[in-house]
Amino acid sequence: MPLFRDEEYLRVDFEEEQEKDEALWEKCESCGKLIFKKKLQENNHVCPNCGSYFFLSAKERIKTLVDEETFVDKTKRIESDDPLNFTDTQSYEAKVEENQAETGMFDAIIVGTGEVDGRPTVMSVMDFRFIGGSMGSVVGEQIVGGIERAVEAELPFVLVSSSGGARMQEGLLSLMQMVKTASARELLSEASLPFISVMTYPTTAGVEASIASLGDVTIAERGALIGFAGRRVIEKTIGEDLPQDFQSSEFALEHGIVDSVVERDAMRDELARILSFF
Amino acid sequence: MSEEKTLEELEEQIERLKNLHSRNGLDLSEEIDTLSEKLRSKKERREEELDDWDRVKLARHPDRPGSEEYIDYLTEEFYPLQGDRLLGDDSALVGGLAKYKGESIVVIAQSKGGDAERSQQTNFGMLRSEGYRKARRLMELGEKFDFPILTIIDTPGAYPGKEAEKRNIGGMIARSIATMVSIEVPTVATVIGEGGSGGAVAIGAADRVLMLENSIYSVISPEGCAAILWNDRDRADEAARALKLTAVHAKELGVVDQVVEEGPEGAHEDFETSARNLDQAISSHLEELKGYDKDALMRKRREKYRSIGSYRKVVKKNQEE
Numbered sequence: 232m233p234l235f236r237d238e239e240y241l242r243v244d245f246e247e248e249q250e251k252d253e254a255l256w257e258k259c260e261s262c263g264k265l266i267f268k269k270k271l272q273e274n275n276h277v278c279p280n281c282g283s284y285f286f287l288s289a290k291e292r293i294k295t296l297v298d299e300e301t302f303v304d305k306t307k308r309i310e311s312d313d314p315l316n317f318t319d320t321q322s323y324e325a326k327v328e329e330n331q332a333e334t335g336m337f338d339a340i341i342v343g344t345g346e347v348d349g350r351p352t353v354m355s356v357m358d359f360r361f362i363g364g365s366m367g368s369v370v371g372e373q374i375v376g377g378i379e380r381a382v383e384a385e386l387p388f389v390l391v392s393s394s395g396g397a398r399m400q401e402g403l404l405s406l407m408q409m410v411k412t413a414s415a416r417e418l419l420s421e422a423s424l425p426f427i428s429v430m431t432y433p434t435t436a437g438v439e440a441s442i443a444s445l446g447d448v449t450i451a452e453r454g455a456l457i458g459f460a461g462r463r464v465i466e467k468t469i470g471e472d473l474p475q476d477f478q479s480s481e482f483a484l485e486h487g488i489v490d491s492v493v494e495r496d497a498m499r500d501e502l503a504r505i506l507s508f509f
Numbered sequence: 510m511s512e513e514k515t516l517e518e519l520e521e522q523i524e525r526l527k528n529l530h531s532r533n534g535l536d537l538s539e540e541i542d543t544l545s546e547k548l549r550s551k552k553e554r555r556e557e558e559l560d561d562w563d564r565v566k567l568a569r570h571p572d573r574p575g576s577e578e579y580i581d582y583l584t585e586e587f588y589p590l591q592g593d594r595l596l597g598d599d600s601a602l603v604g605g606l607a608k609y610k611g612e613s614i615v616v617i618a619q620s621k622g623g624d625a626e627r628s629q630q631t632n633f634g635m636l637r638s639e640g641y642r643k644a645r646r647l648m649e650l651g652e653k654f655d656f657p658i659l660t661i662i663d664t665p666g667a668y669p670g671k672e673a674e675k676r677n678i679g680g681m682i683a684r685s686i687a688t689m690v691s692i693e694v695p696t697v698a699t700v701i702g703e704g705g706s707g708g709a710v711a712i713g714a715a716d717r718v719l720m721l722e723n724s725i726y727s728v729i730s731p732e733g734c735a736a737i738l739w740n741d742r743d744r745a746d747e748a749a750r751a752l753k754l755t756a757v758h759a760k761e762l763g764v765v766d767q768v769v770e771e772g773p774e775g776a777h778e779d780f781e782t783s784a785r786n787l788d789q790a791i792s793s794h795l796e797e798l799k800g801y802d803k804d805a806l807m808r809k810r811r812e813k814y815r816s817i818g819s820y821r822k823v824v825k826k827n828q829e830e
Contacts, residue, residue: 246630254587255596270821281594289762295572297752308822308823309820309821309822309823310820310821310823311819311820311821312820312821314762314819314820315753317751318751319738319739319751320738320739323662337823345614367818368818368819368820369818369820371818372818372820373778375815378627394805396707397707397728397729398728399728399729399734399738399752400817401541401728401751402727402728402754402762403726403727403728403752403753403754403758403759403762403764404762404817404818404819405728406706406707406710406726407687407712407764407814407817407818408711408729408817408818409683409707409813410710410713410714410817411816411817411818412685413683413686413687413690413692413714414686414690414714414810414811414814414815415815417687417690435679436679436707437706437707437728439679439680439683440667440678440679440682440683440686440707440711441682441683441686442683443683443685444677444679444680444684445683445687455684457675458674458679459667459669459673459678459679459682459707460667460669460670460673460678461669464669465669465670465671465674468668468669468670469670469671473671478673486674486675486676486677487677488677488680491806509541
């Protein structure tokens with residue numbers, strides 16, 4: 232899908248990545264330097280040469296946030312059943328299967344419990360590689376499941392968004408996940424449990440216009456894309472080009488949409504610090 | 510449309526027979542069954558005649574009655590309220606206090622405008638951040654005074670503009686949804702024309718969701734969907750079919766509680782029938798909702814949205830390693 236571009240993030244060609252898996256080196260598409268893969272991993276997927284952020288899968292993201300050996304995967308064993316019987320260039324069912332094979336995930340999110348600097352949380356992390364991180368029935372159900380787990384165990388709820396919005400291939404049912412997640416979010420409020428929303432690249436459309444925007448504290452990773460409508464749609468509507476920083480993390484901070492902009496390296500400490508108040 | 514007339518006549522005839530049957534103790538069940546079967550097959554044929562893309566065109570028909578007309582028909586009195594108390598008034602969001610069947614309610618409606626001048630003012634029904642903030646203000650007003658809330662949905666989608674993004678339109682939609690699911694008064698939402706994506710669902714998180722027969726409700730416009738899938742907006746008709754965006758589909762998906770019939774000619778030709786049917790539907794849903802105490806109302810609403818979605822258990826595969 233032709234989604235969004237941001238210079239701080241690198242567009243990852245997943246097929247290529249699979250092939251390159253064997254390779255020891257990865258090229259930074261921002262500065263062009265070849266980086267030793269192991270070093271890149273150690274550096275939270277930040278280019279040691281120019282500071283650009285490489286894309287993080289949900290699993291990699293979790294590794295950057297939770298204490299070692301504390302994460303327990305509680306993702307429900309569910310998958311899409313293609314309620315619309317949707318077919319475009321390929322059937323949605325085949326698309327899901329293909330994405331499952333490529334990512335090793337059931338759908339675009341991992342939910343589990345994990346400690347952030349010794350503080351237990353329910354941690355939900357979306358994965359952009361899986362159909363643009365889009366929210367359909369499964370992602371909605373996993374988020375709600377995570378919230379319910381947090382309420383049951385009296386834990387803070389953390390959601391790291393990386394999503395282009397609602398999943399088109401599940402039509403109206405995807406749209407309704409906006410209500411489903413927003414409704415479940417009330418459970419946290421009633422239990423006085425904090426919800427920390429972390430917006431990364433991208434947090435847009437139906438996800439931005441629902442659960443991701445309902446955090447008690449909302450932080451953006453540097454280089455995120457945060458907004459409702461797509462850049463091209465807006466440019467077409469208003470008939471002018473938008474500034475480069477439009478819908479960036481800094482833009483969101485300036486317009487009162489997020490509480491802070493955080494570097495990837497500092498995200499774990501930032502989360503721990505926020506959690507310490509609750 | 511002569512065949513459609515017989516459809517109504519058939520309904521009347523069945524009704525008459527049923528009355529006779531129950532009042533006079535005559536056994537007419539065979540005749541009733543035969544006629545009912547006839548009616549059913551006729552209705553099915555009509556369904557087949559109107560393709561999903563035809564419904565999209567009907568939902569967007571320039572002569573299709575808008576929110577103002579329904580408010581005028583449904584309420585005995587309407588006192589519009591304006592402004593979001595921060596930045597301004599969004600005329601694409603019409604709302605205020607109203608009397609419905611003698612009782613005070615709050616109306617929150619999206620307006621496409623109608624004539625050229627009003628359409629400009631309302632951005633053709635595309636709400637800005639101010640509109641969603643105003644909607645929330647009205648929801649809170651309703652809750653404070655225990656007034657039931659009626660929302661009317663008719664929007665191609667939220668306004669995709671620079672200012673709207675600066676004013677956190679996504680966050681405003683999110684908060685509008687969150688407010689609507691948590692206010693402790695009965696809520697009924699009706700899609701009368703276009704239910705365009707997040708901009709529509711912002712005022713759609715109701716206890717009961719109704720759709721007029723020729724309205725549509727979709728996660729993305731058919732044109733937008735076609736552009737993404739095939740890079741070709743002209744294939745919107747195919748996208749419309751794939752998206753299952755009609756009222757009947759929405760009911761099948763469990764998203765909508767009732768499809769309100771418009772009569773054979775459609776609301777743009779015969780407003781009276783649509784409005785009358787909608788009036789009946791709203792009043793019966795409201796009556797039922799008013800019968801619940803607050804706990805039951807909130808529990809039912811929560812269950813409704815808790816269970817929305819469709820998925821299956823994974824049998825073999827493992828997630829990650």
